[in-house]
Amino acid sequence: MLNQITSKTEFIFNNSKLLEYKTDSFGKITTVNSNFEDVIGFNKKDLFGKHHSFLRHSDMPITIINKIYENINNGISCFSIIKNITKKDECYWTLSLFEVTFKENSFAPTYTVKKICLPKEAHEFFISFYKKLKKIELNAGIEIAQKYLDGFLEYKNMKNIKELILKTYQLNSRELLSIFKYNHKLIKNRSTLIKDNIKEIDILFRQINNLGNLLS
16 A cells, blocks of 8 residues: 655755665565665664555655556666655655566565665756656546656657656766765765756756646
């Protein structure tokens, strides 16, 4: 069951911390690192055995979640921007990496999720973008929202959400991956560039917004 919390109180944690947890093939949490416990306020006892979706903020568009599952169900690791909640019902935004691994002699995958906090100026575009997607989902349904998302990416000559992230934060694939390994502050250090680029992308986003009353 998805969490229905809609808190608007935002929690910004130290973006030099790497948050990490793992799930089994059913999405149930099996391990977490200490940073993850510290930030979200839940301990291992609270988390183990629970489906990780209970940590997801209800503002997250299902169309974005579907994109993630479309990849990992096909054994493909992927990136996304995620809005989650803490035990205190505070929201926080992260750049997230979803990795798929297979144990030896097993066809059942396990998943590792790594998260880095986004500074406030770095997720302004996604707040607007996700709000539009969520509104379409509620007013016209998931299928229409999916077509809108696909149309937006096609208009921007992008194949997936990863390419949108690369464009938004002016990164290449190697830099994006390095954020989760040793360069946690890369996005924060580019805050001015990011802010200017988000404005450019947001203008284009508004220009192709052709769904009329669905978004009014």
